[in-house]
Amino acid sequence: MKKMIFAALAALTLGFSAQANAAATINGAGATFPYPVYGKWAHAYNKETGVRFNYQAIGSGGGIKQIKAKTVDFGASDAPLKPEALDKAGLMQYPMIMGGVVPVVNIAGIGAGQLTLSGDVLADIYLNKITKWNDARITKLNPGVNLPADAIAVVHRADGSGTTWIFTNYLTKVSTGWAKNIGNSKAVAWPTGLGGKGNQGVAAFVSKVPGSIGYVEYAYALQNHMASVKLLNQAGNAVSPTAANFQAAAAGADWAHAKGYYMVLTNQPGANSWPITGASFILMYKSQKNPATAKEVLKFFDWSYKHGADMAKKLDYVPMPEKVIKMVEKTWSADIRSANGDKIWK
């Protein structure tokens, strides 16, 4: 009996180690926003190649900490690092996937796309300067819409988040009052309102509190059938949050001149550009001690760029444009080297 158990154990261990030899494991950590699509890609990629992709969705800040501590092969962040910060840490970054942040409201009688706001009005609502739904500045943007005299209940994220980073980045660009008093960060000192934990927390508060306004990632607004708001973009058009309009914002972006891919897609030019669009980034070291693993990471992301677009669209993300993918892969080949200077991506 003992012998049999031993034999079984030995077979199991051998089996596992054989498998481990055949298939590498890629370890990454970071942003929660792209987690569903990375997970989907990882599953499909694993089926095809046997390579295991292990991604810990611990948040952008956590991802940056982990890559700096060198406990993972790549980090992921919703907010791009500034070129100086990248150079200081010896890191490089590239955009992987895009999405949009959408203001949502809960006002009796107002459905999706029936309310239009401009950037500075949105900022002043979050600054507690506009406190009633029938404020003259809101009614002026919405002729013919019956707005109640109710108080506006502001909802924001309670946790630090890339979504907040993108949202406050937009408000900073369109409102001098916001830029001066609050600023752009993953967590800010909100002048008013309730904090919900995570996208689902904000979505729950907005659907529970009458007269509320919040902001969530596009997928949450869609899946929870929330009343999204139209925004006036830089070109002065009222645009709806749709995948096509996110892509319009990305298409107009000048990636070629963005040093270190430091590119924020908020308030982009273009007739149809949704103004609160953002990209999620991957962080890797320029000098790789373990070129084989780095190559596996790049192979995975290359595969995802080329085969992952449809999976991403199904989950309401926006894939990167062809042009940008070509640029990114050129950067891989130029910037990522093994310890003795050899190119890893050819």
Next chain:
Amino acid sequence: MPAASTSKSGFSADQLFRLLTSAFAAFIAVLFIVMLAVLWHQSQPSIDKFGFSFLISSDWNPVTDQYGALIAIIGTLLTTFVAMFIALPVSLGIALFLAEIAPYWMRGPVGTAIELLAAIPSIVYGMWGLFVIVPIMASSVEPWLYHHLGFLPLFSTPPIGIGILTAGLVLALMIIPFIASITRDVFLMCPQNLKESAYGLGATNWEVVKDVMIPYGIKGIAGAVFLGLGRALGETMAVTFVIGNAYHLSWSLLAPGNSIASTLANEFTEADGELYTSSLIELGLVLFLITFIVLSLAEIWLHSGNKKRGI
């Protein structure tokens, strides 16, 4: 193996047992000191920068790197106070009912139900609070308080269902099973002949409870209350769901606030920058000290009470 009372090295099993158990006990003390030391050490950057003002400043601004704990401290204490205010009488009532008044067929099932409630993870209470309690509070309880008692600063902000009061209520519901089930056990341990003597002297049900059972079990009851208190002070998820997570100082229980534990849960993962992280750790240190002080005060109060009662 033969059970030898002495091993070769000359240790008796008794001595070994004593050594082992004192090591376990010492482990708690060491753990306490190590945790305190680590928290203290890691919050140095924030202590150096803000000093005492950390405790009395209501600023919490990650953009400008200004941190103060006042709002979180007040939120923690207020929610705990509201929770104890509701939970204490209710759980004593439940315990007395189950130990004294309830018919025998009822005691077993209801007792088990309470113990089961005590085992539910707190996040379930949080979600239930958000999806069930919050709408009730927003549509009926808080509007009533606001319209009838709105002249008091305590209920002076518009009712939205999310805030300190709801957080306290959910906390209360969470700790009631704890306090009630332990207190019931304490009441059941009260010797029958003590109670019967009191009844024999003509005491009423209420007098027996007040003059025999509660004084007899006061230590155990206090222990149960401390457990509930400790849990309420440090509770994270249940509070995070319903407190509103807002850094605004308000007298009103209807306004959203923040607690130390929920601030930590919300912000730790995304905190970058040394000062931000260290301020969060200092918040943890503050919570540690608050819990320590509150429980010590309770202990002291209990001992002084003992002297008065002559126990």
